[in-house]
Amino acid sequence: xxxxxxxxxxxxxxxxxxxxxxxxxxxxxxxxxxxxxxxxxxxxxxxxxxxxxxxxxxxxxxxxxxxxxxxxxxxxxxxxxxxxxxxxxxxxxxxxxxxxxxxxxxxxxxxxxxxxxxxxxxxxxxxxxxxxxxxxxxxxxxxxxxxxxxxxxxxxxxxxxxxxxxxxxxxxxxxxxxxxxxxxxxxxxxxxxxxxxxxxxxxxxxxxxxxxxxxxxxxxxxxxxxxxxxxxxxxxxxxxxxxxxxxxxxxxxxxxxxxxxxxxxxxxxxxxxxxxxxxxxxxxxxxxxxxxxxxxxxxxxxxxxxxxxxxxxxxxxxxxxxxxxxxxxxxxxxxxxxxxxxxxxxxxxxxxxxxxxxxxxxxxxxxxxxxxxxxxxxxxxxxxxxxxxxxxxxxxxxxxxxxxxxxxxxxxxxxxxxxxxxxxxxxxxxxxxxxxxxxxxxxxxxxxxxxxxxxxxxxxxxxxxxxxxxxxx
Numbered sequence: 001x002x003x004x005x006x007x008x009x010x011x012x013x014x015x016x017x018x019x020x021x022x023x024x025x026x027x028x029x030x031x032x033x034x035x036x037x038x039x040x041x042x043x044x045x046x047x048x049x050x051x052x053x054x055x056x057x058x059x060x061x062x063x064x065x066x067x068x069x070x071x072x073x074x075x076x077x078x079x080x081x082x083x084x085x086x087x088x089x090x091x092x093x094x095x096x097x098x099x100x101x102x103x104x105x106x107x108x109x110x111x112x113x114x115x116x117x118x119x120x121x122x123x124x125x126x127x128x129x130x131x132x133x134x135x136x137x138x139x140x141x142x143x144x145x146x147x148x149x150x151x152x153x154x155x156x157x158x159x160x161x162x163x164x165x166x167x168x169x170x171x172x173x174x175x176x177x178x179x180x181x182x183x184x185x186x187x188x189x190x191x192x193x194x195x196x197x198x199x200x201x202x203x204x205x206x207x208x209x210x211x212x213x214x215x216x217x218x219x220x221x222x223x224x225x226x227x228x229x230x231x232x233x234x235x236x237x238x239x240x241x242x243x244x245x246x247x248x249x250x251x252x253x254x255x256x257x258x259x260x261x262x263x264x265x266x267x268x269x270x271x272x273x274x275x276x277x278x279x280x281x282x283x284x285x286x287x288x289x290x291x292x293x294x295x296x297x298x299x300x301x302x303x304x305x306x307x308x309x310x311x312x313x314x315x316x317x318x319x320x321x322x323x324x325x326x327x328x329x330x331x332x333x334x335x336x337x338x339x340x341x342x343x344x345x346x347x348x349x350x351x352x353x354x355x356x357x358x359x360x361x362x363x364x365x366x367x368x369x370x371x372x373x374x375x376x377x378x379x380x381x382x383x384x385x386x387x388x389x390x391x392x393x394x395x396x397x398x399x400x401x402x403x404x405x406x407x408x409x410x411x412x413x414x415x416x417x418x419x420x421x422x423x424x425x426x427x428x429x430x431x432x433x434x435x436x437x438x439x440x441x442x443x444x445x446x447x448x449x450x451x452x453x454x455x456x457x458x459x460x461x462x463x464x465x466x467x468x469x470x471x472x473x
Contacts, residue, residue, distance in 0.1 A: 013077050035063045041056060043063075044081070064084050302360070348379055350383040389412050391414050
Protein backbone atom coordinates (compact mmCIF):
# COMPACT_ATOMS: atom_id res chain seq x y z
CA UNK A 1 0.00 0.00 0.00
CA UNK A 2 1.36 3.42 -0.88
CA UNK A 3 0.60 6.84 0.56
CA UNK A 4 -0.29 9.74 -1.72
CA UNK A 5 -0.92 13.34 -0.85
CA UNK A 6 -4.52 14.43 -1.10
CA UNK A 7 -3.69 17.34 -3.38
CA UNK A 8 -1.78 15.29 -5.94
CA UNK A 9 -4.03 12.23 -6.33
CA UNK A 10 -7.08 12.08 -8.54
CA UNK A 11 -9.52 9.16 -8.32
CA UNK A 12 -11.16 8.51 -11.69
CA UNK A 13 -14.63 7.10 -11.11
CA UNK A 14 -16.63 4.73 -13.28
CA UNK A 15 -18.77 7.09 -15.40
CA UNK A 16 -22.31 6.51 -16.56
CA UNK A 17 -21.57 5.90 -20.24
CA UNK A 18 -25.06 4.68 -21.06
CA UNK A 19 -27.42 7.32 -19.67
CA UNK A 20 -28.86 5.65 -16.61
CA UNK A 21 -26.84 2.42 -16.40
CA UNK A 22 -25.76 1.49 -12.88
CA UNK A 23 -22.71 -0.71 -13.50
CA UNK A 24 -20.08 -1.79 -16.01
CA UNK A 25 -17.57 -4.63 -16.29
CA UNK A 26 -13.88 -3.87 -16.74
CA UNK A 27 -12.84 -5.87 -19.80
CA UNK A 28 -9.24 -4.75 -20.22
CA UNK A 29 -6.72 -2.37 -18.68
CA UNK A 30 -4.42 -0.56 -21.12
CA UNK A 31 -2.20 0.89 -18.37
CA UNK A 32 -0.44 -0.40 -15.26
CA UNK A 33 0.79 1.27 -12.06
CA UNK A 34 3.77 3.47 -12.83
CA UNK A 35 2.66 4.28 -16.39
CA UNK A 36 2.40 7.92 -17.44
CA UNK A 37 -0.97 8.98 -18.83
CA UNK A 38 -2.14 12.12 -20.61
CA UNK A 39 -5.48 13.87 -20.80
CA UNK A 40 -7.74 11.97 -23.21
CA UNK A 41 -5.67 8.76 -23.23
CA UNK A 42 -7.73 5.55 -23.18
CA UNK A 43 -6.91 3.65 -19.99
CA UNK A 44 -9.41 0.80 -20.08
CA UNK A 45 -12.28 -0.85 -21.94
CA UNK A 46 -15.54 -1.56 -20.12
CA UNK A 47 -18.70 -3.35 -21.10
CA UNK A 48 -22.02 -1.89 -20.05
CA UNK A 49 -25.40 -3.48 -20.47
CA UNK A 50 -25.49 -1.96 -23.95
CA UNK A 51 -22.01 -1.94 -25.49
CA UNK A 52 -18.26 -2.07 -25.00
CA UNK A 53 -16.81 1.40 -24.41
CA UNK A 54 -13.25 2.73 -24.09
CA UNK A 55 -12.71 5.17 -21.21
CA UNK A 56 -10.25 8.07 -21.56
CA UNK A 57 -8.61 9.59 -18.47
CA UNK A 58 -9.39 13.30 -18.03
CA UNK A 59 -6.01 14.47 -16.70
CA UNK A 60 -2.21 14.03 -16.92
CA UNK A 61 -0.22 12.10 -14.35
CA UNK A 62 1.27 8.79 -13.23
CA UNK A 63 -0.89 5.73 -12.52
CA UNK A 64 -0.58 4.76 -8.87
CA UNK A 65 -3.23 2.07 -8.47
CA UNK A 66 -5.81 0.06 -10.41
CA UNK A 67 -8.56 -0.55 -7.89
CA UNK A 68 -10.17 -3.50 -9.69
CA UNK A 69 -8.83 -6.36 -11.84
CA UNK A 70 -10.14 -7.22 -15.29
CA UNK A 71 -13.45 -9.05 -15.25
CA UNK A 72 -14.81 -7.13 -12.24
CA UNK A 73 -18.25 -5.50 -12.42
CA UNK A 74 -18.11 -2.04 -10.83
CA UNK A 75 -20.95 0.29 -9.84
CA UNK A 76 -21.14 3.67 -11.55
CA UNK A 77 -19.49 6.34 -9.39
CA UNK A 78 -16.95 3.98 -7.83
CA UNK A 79 -13.24 4.99 -8.18
CA UNK A 80 -11.46 2.57 -10.50
CA UNK A 81 -8.01 4.12 -10.97
CA UNK A 82 -5.81 6.49 -8.93
CA UNK A 83 -3.51 8.92 -10.74
CA UNK A 84 -0.83 11.14 -9.19
CA UNK A 85 -1.06 14.44 -11.06
CA UNK A 86 1.84 16.10 -9.22
CA UNK A 87 4.39 14.81 -11.70
CA UNK A 88 6.69 13.62 -8.93
CA UNK A 89 8.18 10.23 -8.29
CA UNK A 90 6.25 7.42 -6.67
CA UNK A 91 5.83 7.95 -2.92
CA UNK A 92 7.52 5.66 -0.47
CA UNK A 93 5.68 2.71 0.99
CA UNK A 94 4.42 2.79 4.57
CA UNK A 95 3.82 -0.11 6.95
CA UNK A 96 0.64 -2.01 6.24
CA UNK A 97 -0.64 -1.55 9.82
CA UNK A 98 -0.72 2.19 10.27
CA UNK A 99 -2.32 3.62 13.43
CA UNK A 100 -6.05 4.01 12.95
CA UNK A 101 -6.08 7.55 14.30
CA UNK A 102 -3.72 8.74 11.55
CA UNK A 103 -6.19 7.77 8.82
CA UNK A 104 -8.48 10.63 7.86
CA UNK A 105 -11.24 10.77 5.30
CA UNK A 106 -9.89 12.07 2.02
CA UNK A 107 -12.11 14.57 0.24
CA UNK A 108 -11.64 14.97 -3.47
CA UNK A 109 -10.78 18.56 -4.40
CA UNK A 110 -10.67 20.49 -7.61
CA UNK A 111 -7.26 21.38 -9.08
CA UNK A 112 -6.11 24.81 -8.03
CA UNK A 113 -7.03 27.51 -10.49
CA UNK A 114 -9.63 25.34 -12.16
CA UNK A 115 -13.26 26.37 -12.38
CA UNK A 116 -14.58 22.90 -13.12
CA UNK A 117 -13.98 19.29 -12.26
CA UNK A 118 -12.22 16.90 -14.63
CA UNK A 119 -14.76 14.90 -16.60
CA UNK A 120 -14.86 12.09 -19.13
CA UNK A 121 -14.33 13.34 -22.66
CA UNK A 122 -17.70 13.85 -24.32
CA UNK A 123 -19.66 14.35 -21.08
CA UNK A 124 -20.62 17.64 -19.49
CA UNK A 125 -19.57 18.85 -16.07
CA UNK A 126 -21.89 19.18 -13.13
CA UNK A 127 -23.29 22.70 -12.94
CA UNK A 128 -23.78 22.59 -9.18
CA UNK A 129 -20.94 22.84 -6.70
CA UNK A 130 -23.05 21.69 -3.78
CA UNK A 131 -21.33 19.05 -1.66
CA UNK A 132 -23.05 16.30 0.21
CA UNK A 133 -23.44 16.63 3.94
CA UNK A 134 -20.90 14.39 5.73
CA UNK A 135 -22.50 11.11 6.59
CA UNK A 136 -22.14 9.23 9.82
CA UNK A 137 -19.50 6.60 9.30
CA UNK A 138 -19.15 3.24 11.00
CA UNK A 139 -17.04 4.87 13.76
CA UNK A 140 -19.95 7.08 14.85
CA UNK A 141 -22.37 4.19 14.92
CA UNK A 142 -19.94 2.07 16.93
CA UNK A 143 -19.45 4.91 19.40
CA UNK A 144 -23.18 5.24 19.91
CA UNK A 145 -23.59 1.52 20.45
CA UNK A 146 -20.71 1.45 22.91
CA UNK A 147 -22.26 4.30 24.86
CA UNK A 148 -25.57 2.46 25.07
CA UNK A 149 -23.83 -0.72 26.25
CA UNK A 150 -21.91 1.22 28.87
CA UNK A 151 -25.15 2.78 30.20
CA UNK A 152 -26.67 -0.67 30.60
CA UNK A 153 -23.58 -1.96 32.40
CA UNK A 154 -23.73 0.98 34.79
CA UNK A 155 -27.29 0.06 35.73
CA UNK A 156 -29.04 3.09 34.24
CA UNK A 157 -32.23 1.59 32.91
CA UNK A 158 -34.26 4.80 32.58
CA UNK A 159 -35.41 6.47 29.39
CA UNK A 160 -32.80 7.45 26.83
CA UNK A 161 -31.44 11.00 27.08
CA UNK A 162 -32.90 13.61 24.71
CA UNK A 163 -29.61 13.78 22.79
CA UNK A 164 -29.75 10.05 22.03
CA UNK A 165 -33.39 10.32 20.99
CA UNK A 166 -32.55 13.14 18.61
CA UNK A 167 -29.66 11.13 17.18
CA UNK A 168 -32.00 8.23 16.42
CA UNK A 169 -34.58 10.58 14.88
CA UNK A 170 -31.94 12.19 12.66
CA UNK A 171 -30.60 8.85 11.42
CA UNK A 172 -30.08 9.27 7.66
CA UNK A 173 -32.00 7.17 5.14
CA UNK A 174 -29.96 4.13 4.08
CA UNK A 175 -28.11 4.74 0.81
CA UNK A 176 -28.93 2.30 -1.99
CA UNK A 177 -29.66 2.42 -5.67
CA UNK A 178 -33.22 1.76 -6.93
CA UNK A 179 -32.46 -1.82 -8.11
CA UNK A 180 -30.99 -2.63 -4.69
CA UNK A 181 -34.00 -1.13 -2.92
CA UNK A 182 -36.33 -3.24 -5.05
CA UNK A 183 -34.27 -6.37 -4.27
CA UNK A 184 -34.49 -5.61 -0.55
CA UNK A 185 -38.23 -5.07 -0.79
CA UNK A 186 -38.73 -8.35 -2.68
CA UNK A 187 -36.69 -10.25 -0.08
CA UNK A 188 -38.33 -8.50 2.88
CA UNK A 189 -35.11 -6.91 4.11
CA UNK A 190 -35.11 -3.64 6.08
CA UNK A 191 -32.27 -1.57 4.61
CA UNK A 192 -31.81 0.15 7.96
CA UNK A 193 -30.51 -3.16 9.36
CA UNK A 194 -28.07 -3.83 6.49
CA UNK A 195 -24.36 -3.12 6.93
CA UNK A 196 -23.15 -1.25 3.81
CA UNK A 197 -19.91 -2.21 2.09
CA UNK A 198 -20.05 0.09 -0.93
CA UNK A 199 -18.28 3.43 -1.31
CA UNK A 200 -19.66 6.30 0.79
CA UNK A 201 -21.78 3.86 2.76
CA UNK A 202 -23.86 2.65 -0.20
CA UNK A 203 -25.65 -0.67 0.26
CA UNK A 204 -24.93 -3.18 -2.54
CA UNK A 205 -26.75 -6.30 -3.74
CA UNK A 206 -24.22 -8.49 -1.91
CA UNK A 207 -25.00 -6.65 1.32
CA UNK A 208 -28.71 -7.44 0.95
CA UNK A 209 -28.04 -11.10 0.23
CA UNK A 210 -25.66 -11.25 3.21
CA UNK A 211 -28.39 -9.80 5.43
CA UNK A 212 -30.81 -12.49 4.25
CA UNK A 213 -28.26 -15.22 4.92
CA UNK A 214 -27.50 -13.88 8.40
CA UNK A 215 -31.18 -13.85 9.36
CA UNK A 216 -31.87 -17.32 7.99
CA UNK A 217 -28.99 -18.96 9.86
CA UNK A 218 -30.22 -18.07 13.41
CA UNK A 219 -33.78 -19.12 12.52
CA UNK A 220 -32.55 -22.55 11.49
CA UNK A 221 -30.65 -22.86 14.76
CA UNK A 222 -33.75 -21.97 16.83
CA UNK A 223 -35.94 -24.49 15.04
CA UNK A 224 -33.69 -27.44 15.96
CA UNK A 225 -31.57 -26.47 19.00
CA UNK A 226 -31.03 -30.04 20.11
CA UNK A 227 -30.29 -31.53 16.71
CA UNK A 228 -26.85 -33.09 16.46
CA UNK A 229 -24.27 -31.42 14.30
CA UNK A 230 -24.45 -32.68 10.76
CA UNK A 231 -22.34 -32.08 7.72
CA UNK A 232 -23.54 -29.21 5.53
CA UNK A 233 -25.56 -30.15 2.48
CA UNK A 234 -23.36 -30.62 -0.56
CA UNK A 235 -23.26 -27.69 -2.95
CA UNK A 236 -24.90 -28.60 -6.28
CA UNK A 237 -22.21 -29.40 -8.78
CA UNK A 238 -22.09 -30.05 -12.48
CA UNK A 239 -19.85 -31.97 -14.80
CA UNK A 240 -17.53 -29.39 -16.32
CA UNK A 241 -16.74 -31.82 -19.13
CA UNK A 242 -20.41 -32.07 -20.08
CA UNK A 243 -21.74 -28.62 -19.17
CA UNK A 244 -20.63 -25.02 -19.46
CA UNK A 245 -22.02 -22.23 -17.31
CA UNK A 246 -21.91 -18.69 -18.67
CA UNK A 247 -22.65 -15.74 -16.36
CA UNK A 248 -25.48 -13.59 -17.68
CA UNK A 249 -24.19 -10.03 -17.70
CA UNK A 250 -23.47 -7.09 -19.94
CA UNK A 251 -25.30 -6.98 -23.26
CA UNK A 252 -26.93 -10.40 -22.83
CA UNK A 253 -28.33 -9.44 -19.43
CA UNK A 254 -29.71 -6.17 -20.76
CA UNK A 255 -31.24 -7.91 -23.78
CA UNK A 256 -32.93 -10.53 -21.60
CA UNK A 257 -34.42 -7.91 -19.30
CA UNK A 258 -35.58 -5.74 -22.19
CA UNK A 259 -37.24 -8.63 -24.03
CA UNK A 260 -39.06 -9.86 -20.93
CA UNK A 261 -40.25 -6.34 -20.17
CA UNK A 262 -41.40 -5.77 -23.75
CA UNK A 263 -43.12 -9.14 -24.17
CA UNK A 264 -45.16 -8.75 -20.98
CA UNK A 265 -45.88 -5.02 -21.31
CA UNK A 266 -46.82 -4.36 -24.93
CA UNK A 267 -49.59 -6.53 -26.45
CA UNK A 268 -47.89 -7.96 -29.53
CA UNK A 269 -49.62 -8.70 -32.81
CA UNK A 270 -47.72 -10.26 -35.72
CA UNK A 271 -48.85 -10.36 -39.36
CA UNK A 272 -47.20 -12.18 -42.27
CA UNK A 273 -46.97 -11.80 -46.02
CA UNK A 274 -45.12 -13.82 -48.66
CA UNK A 275 -43.61 -11.70 -51.42
CA UNK A 276 -42.14 -12.21 -54.88
CA UNK A 277 -38.92 -10.17 -54.68
CA UNK A 278 -37.45 -11.19 -58.03
CA UNK A 279 -37.47 -7.62 -59.36
CA UNK A 280 -35.90 -6.34 -56.14
CA UNK A 281 -33.04 -8.85 -56.49
CA UNK A 282 -32.46 -7.69 -60.07
CA UNK A 283 -32.35 -4.08 -58.90
CA UNK A 284 -29.75 -4.99 -56.28
CA UNK A 285 -27.48 -6.37 -59.00
CA UNK A 286 -27.99 -3.24 -61.10
CA UNK A 287 -27.15 -0.91 -58.21
CA UNK A 288 -23.92 -2.82 -57.55
CA UNK A 289 -22.77 -1.72 -61.00
CA UNK A 290 -23.92 1.89 -60.53
CA UNK A 291 -21.07 4.39 -60.10
CA UNK A 292 -23.07 6.25 -57.47
CA UNK A 293 -22.85 3.17 -55.24
CA UNK A 294 -19.15 2.48 -55.85
CA UNK A 295 -17.52 1.29 -52.63
CA UNK A 296 -20.86 0.98 -50.84
CA UNK A 297 -22.52 -2.14 -49.50
CA UNK A 298 -25.56 -2.94 -51.66
CA UNK A 299 -27.77 -5.89 -50.66
CA UNK A 300 -31.49 -6.75 -50.33
CA UNK A 301 -31.56 -5.31 -46.80
CA UNK A 302 -30.84 -1.86 -48.23
CA UNK A 303 -33.95 -1.92 -50.44
CA UNK A 304 -36.07 -3.51 -47.70
CA UNK A 305 -35.03 -0.71 -45.33
CA UNK A 306 -35.91 1.90 -47.94
CA UNK A 307 -39.25 0.20 -48.59
CA UNK A 308 -40.07 0.31 -44.87
CA UNK A 309 -39.15 4.00 -44.69
CA UNK A 310 -41.47 4.75 -47.61
CA UNK A 311 -44.27 2.72 -45.99
CA UNK A 312 -43.84 4.71 -42.77
CA UNK A 313 -44.02 7.96 -44.75
CA UNK A 314 -47.34 6.82 -46.21
CA UNK A 315 -48.58 5.62 -42.78
CA UNK A 316 -46.87 7.92 -40.24
CA UNK A 317 -49.02 6.89 -37.25
CA UNK A 318 -47.10 3.64 -36.94
CA UNK A 319 -43.94 5.56 -36.04
CA UNK A 320 -44.89 6.17 -32.42
CA UNK A 321 -44.37 5.09 -28.83
CA UNK A 322 -46.58 4.53 -25.79
CA UNK A 323 -45.98 6.80 -22.77
CA UNK A 324 -47.35 4.83 -19.85
CA UNK A 325 -46.68 7.54 -17.25
CA UNK A 326 -48.69 10.24 -19.02
CA UNK A 327 -51.04 7.86 -20.86
CA UNK A 328 -50.20 9.39 -24.22
CA UNK A 329 -49.24 8.18 -27.68
CA UNK A 330 -46.09 9.97 -28.83
CA UNK A 331 -45.95 10.38 -32.61
CA UNK A 332 -42.40 10.67 -33.97
CA UNK A 333 -41.77 12.96 -36.93
CA UNK A 334 -38.44 11.30 -37.58
CA UNK A 335 -37.34 7.71 -38.11
CA UNK A 336 -34.34 6.29 -36.27
CA UNK A 337 -34.16 2.94 -38.04
CA UNK A 338 -32.85 0.12 -35.84
CA UNK A 339 -31.00 -2.83 -37.35
CA UNK A 340 -30.70 -5.92 -35.12
CA UNK A 341 -27.12 -7.18 -35.18
CA UNK A 342 -25.71 -10.39 -33.71
CA UNK A 343 -22.30 -9.83 -32.07
CA UNK A 344 -20.00 -11.99 -29.93
CA UNK A 345 -21.34 -10.14 -26.89
CA UNK A 346 -24.98 -10.71 -27.79
CA UNK A 347 -27.76 -9.12 -29.79
CA UNK A 348 -27.65 -5.33 -30.11
CA UNK A 349 -29.89 -2.92 -32.01
CA UNK A 350 -28.03 0.21 -33.13
CA UNK A 351 -30.05 2.64 -35.20
CA UNK A 352 -29.51 5.00 -38.12
CA UNK A 353 -30.43 8.48 -36.96
CA UNK A 354 -32.89 10.36 -39.18
CA UNK A 355 -32.95 7.54 -41.71
CA UNK A 356 -36.09 9.03 -43.28
CA UNK A 357 -34.06 11.99 -44.60
CA UNK A 358 -31.32 9.93 -46.28
CA UNK A 359 -30.99 9.18 -49.97
CA UNK A 360 -30.46 5.57 -51.04
CA UNK A 361 -26.63 5.98 -51.31
CA UNK A 362 -26.55 7.70 -47.91
CA UNK A 363 -28.63 4.92 -46.42
CA UNK A 364 -26.25 2.33 -47.92
CA UNK A 365 -23.28 4.14 -46.38
CA UNK A 366 -24.95 4.31 -42.96
CA UNK A 367 -25.86 0.61 -43.08
CA UNK A 368 -22.28 -0.31 -43.94
CA UNK A 369 -20.88 1.73 -41.06
CA UNK A 370 -23.43 0.29 -38.64
CA UNK A 371 -22.62 -3.31 -39.55
CA UNK A 372 -18.83 -2.92 -39.47
CA UNK A 373 -18.90 -1.06 -36.15
CA UNK A 374 -21.14 -3.72 -34.58
CA UNK A 375 -18.90 -6.56 -35.77
CA UNK A 376 -15.87 -4.85 -34.23
CA UNK A 377 -17.74 -4.46 -30.94
CA UNK A 378 -17.37 -0.66 -31.03
CA UNK A 379 -21.01 0.38 -31.14
CA UNK A 380 -21.52 3.31 -28.78
CA UNK A 381 -24.42 3.45 -26.30
CA UNK A 382 -25.72 6.57 -28.06
CA UNK A 383 -26.06 4.60 -31.30
CA UNK A 384 -28.47 2.20 -29.57
CA UNK A 385 -30.73 4.83 -28.03
CA UNK A 386 -33.71 6.62 -29.50
CA UNK A 387 -34.78 3.99 -32.04
CA UNK A 388 -38.32 4.22 -33.39
CA UNK A 389 -38.70 1.17 -35.70
CA UNK A 390 -36.49 -1.92 -36.17
CA UNK A 391 -35.62 -4.46 -38.87
CA UNK A 392 -34.31 -7.91 -37.97
CA UNK A 393 -32.97 -10.02 -40.82
CA UNK A 394 -33.35 -13.67 -39.79
CA UNK A 395 -33.08 -14.73 -43.43
CA UNK A 396 -29.28 -14.65 -43.28
CA UNK A 397 -29.53 -17.80 -41.13
CA UNK A 398 -31.77 -19.58 -43.63
CA UNK A 399 -34.90 -19.02 -41.54
CA UNK A 400 -38.18 -18.39 -43.36
CA UNK A 401 -39.57 -15.91 -40.81
CA UNK A 402 -40.31 -15.39 -37.12
CA UNK A 403 -42.42 -13.49 -34.62
CA UNK A 404 -40.05 -10.76 -33.41
CA UNK A 405 -40.42 -9.03 -30.04
CA UNK A 406 -40.56 -5.26 -30.07
CA UNK A 407 -37.53 -3.26 -29.05
CA UNK A 408 -38.60 -1.42 -25.85
CA UNK A 409 -40.04 2.02 -26.62
CA UNK A 410 -40.84 1.19 -30.24
CA UNK A 411 -44.13 0.38 -31.92
CA UNK A 412 -43.10 -1.97 -34.74
CA UNK A 413 -40.41 -4.42 -35.85
CA UNK A 414 -40.09 -6.06 -39.28
CA UNK A 415 -38.60 -9.54 -39.61
CA UNK A 416 -37.17 -10.50 -43.03
CA UNK A 417 -36.99 -14.17 -43.92
CA UNK A 418 -34.70 -16.06 -46.28
CA UNK A 419 -34.99 -15.26 -49.98
CA UNK A 420 -35.40 -18.55 -51.83
CA UNK A 421 -36.08 -19.71 -55.37
CA UNK A 422 -39.60 -21.16 -55.32
CA UNK A 423 -42.35 -22.05 -57.80
CA UNK A 424 -44.63 -19.03 -58.10
CA UNK A 425 -47.57 -18.09 -60.31
CA UNK A 426 -46.33 -15.20 -62.42
CA UNK A 427 -48.41 -13.80 -65.30
CA UNK A 428 -50.64 -16.86 -65.24
CA UNK A 429 -47.82 -19.40 -65.37
CA UNK A 430 -45.88 -21.26 -62.68
CA UNK A 431 -42.29 -20.06 -62.78
CA UNK A 432 -39.27 -20.15 -60.45
CA UNK A 433 -39.19 -16.82 -58.61
CA UNK A 434 -37.24 -15.29 -55.72
CA UNK A 435 -39.64 -15.35 -52.76
CA UNK A 436 -39.43 -14.29 -49.12
CA UNK A 437 -41.77 -13.96 -46.13
CA UNK A 438 -42.06 -10.77 -44.08
CA UNK A 439 -43.42 -10.60 -40.52
CA UNK A 440 -44.44 -7.34 -38.85
CA UNK A 441 -44.96 -7.25 -35.09
CA UNK A 442 -46.56 -4.15 -33.61
CA UNK A 443 -47.84 -2.77 -30.32
CA UNK A 444 -51.61 -3.24 -30.42
CA UNK A 445 -52.15 -0.44 -27.90
CA UNK A 446 -51.35 2.17 -30.53
CA UNK A 447 -51.36 0.25 -33.83
CA UNK A 448 -54.57 -1.45 -34.86
CA UNK A 449 -54.92 -4.21 -37.42
CA UNK A 450 -55.76 -1.83 -40.25
CA UNK A 451 -52.68 0.37 -39.77
CA UNK A 452 -50.35 -2.59 -39.30
CA UNK A 453 -51.75 -4.30 -42.40
CA UNK A 454 -51.34 -1.17 -44.53
CA UNK A 455 -47.69 -0.81 -43.57
CA UNK A 456 -46.89 -4.46 -44.27
CA UNK A 457 -48.82 -4.38 -47.57
CA UNK A 458 -46.94 -1.26 -48.69
CA UNK A 459 -43.55 -2.85 -47.95
CA UNK A 460 -44.57 -5.96 -49.90
CA UNK A 461 -45.87 -3.90 -52.85
CA UNK A 462 -42.59 -1.97 -53.11
CA UNK A 463 -40.48 -5.14 -53.02
CA UNK A 464 -42.65 -6.70 -55.74
CA UNK A 465 -42.44 -3.56 -57.86
CA UNK A 466 -39.39 -1.56 -56.69
CA UNK A 467 -40.21 1.18 -59.20
CA UNK A 468 -42.76 2.33 -56.61
CA UNK A 469 -39.79 3.65 -54.62
CA UNK A 470 -39.66 6.50 -57.15
CA UNK A 471 -43.37 7.30 -57.21
CA UNK A 472 -44.10 6.80 -53.49
CA UNK A 473 -40.96 8.22 -51.92
